Amino acid sequence: MEFFNAIRQGNISSLEAMIQTDSALVEKADPRGFTPLIMATYSEQVEAAQFLLSAGANVNQQDASGNTALMGIAFKGHQQIIQLLLDHGADVNLQNQNGSTALIFAATFGQAEVVKALLAAGADASIQDAAGKTALAHAQEKGNQELVALLEKG
Numbered sequence: 823m824e825f826f827n828a829i830r831q832g833n834i835s836s837l838e839a840m841i842q843t844d845s846a847l848v849e850k851a852d853p854r855g856f857t858p859l860i861m862a863t864y865s866e867q868v869e870a871a872q873f874l875l876s877a878g879a880n881v882n883q884q885d886a887s888g889n890t891a892l893m894g895i896a897f898k899g900h901q902q903i904i905q906l907l908l909d910h911g912a913d914v915n916l917q918n919q920n921g922s923t924a925l926i927f928a929a930t931f932g933q934a935e936v937v938k939a940l941l942a943a944g945a946d947a948s949i950q951d952a953a954g955k956t957a958l959a960h961a962q963e964k965g966n967q968e969l970v971a972l973l974e975k976g
Contacts, residue, residue, distance in 0.1 A: 823852065824836075824840070825837075825847055825850070825858070826856075826858070826861055828840065828870075829858050829862050829867060829874075830861065830865045830867065831867075832862075832867040832869055833870075834869055834873050837870060837873055837874070841877055845877075848874060848877050848878050848879050849879065849880060849883065854885065854886060855885035855887070857879065857883045857885065858870075858874050858879060859871060859874045859875065859879040859880070859881065859891045860885055860889070860891045860894050862891075863891040863894055863895045863900075863903050863907065864891075864894045864895065866895075866898070866900050866903065868902055868903055871891070871906055875906070875910050881907055881912045882912060882916060884916070887918055887919050887920075888916075888917065888918030890912065890913070890916055891907055892904070892908075892912040892913075892914065892916075892924040893916075893918060893922065893923070893924045893927050895907070896924040896925070896927040896931075896933065896936050896940070897927040897928060897930065897931035898931075898933075899931075899933040899935065899936050901935055901936070901939070904936055904940075905939065908939065908943045914940050914943050914944055914946075915945060915946050915949060917949065920951055920952045920953075921949075921950060921952040921953075922952075923946075923951075923957070924940055924945065925937065925945040925946075925947060925949070926951055926955075926956070926957045928940060928957070929958070929960045929961045929966075929969050929973065930957075930960040930961075932964060932966050932969065934966075934968050934969055934972065937957070937969055937972050937973065938972065941972070941973075945957075947973050956973075957969075957973055958970065961973055
C-alpha cells in the first residue's frame, strides 16, 4: 500500500497529502494489524511518528498480536522514539497476547537505557508474561548483570 510505503520511507509530504484526503488512514492497520504509528516507529522514522501523533494516532493502539508502538521499538533501543511515545502518553504497562510489556522486551534484548526510561515512566517490573516471567527473570536468563541490578532496584 502506498500509504505504508510513505511511512517506511519517512515521506512526510506524501503522508500529509494522503491524510488530508482520508483522515481515517491515521489508524488504518495493514494486513498484519500494524498501525501507521507502529510501522513508523518500527521503521525508526521519527518524523513520521511525530507527524502521525500530531494527526491523532492512538499511541496505545495494539496490533493483531497485542503489540504497541512502544513494545515494537523497546527492543531496538531507539531512545528518541521511546521518549516521543512516552511524552505522548504511551502506557508502559500494556501487555500483548503473550503477556509481555515494553519493559520485558527491553530486558530480553539488553536495552539498559530503555529499561531506565521505562522504569522512570512508571513501568511495573512485577508484571509477568504468559510464561510467568518478569523483566528481571528475562534479564537473569540472559546473564545481563547491568539489567539485573537495574530491575532489582525497581
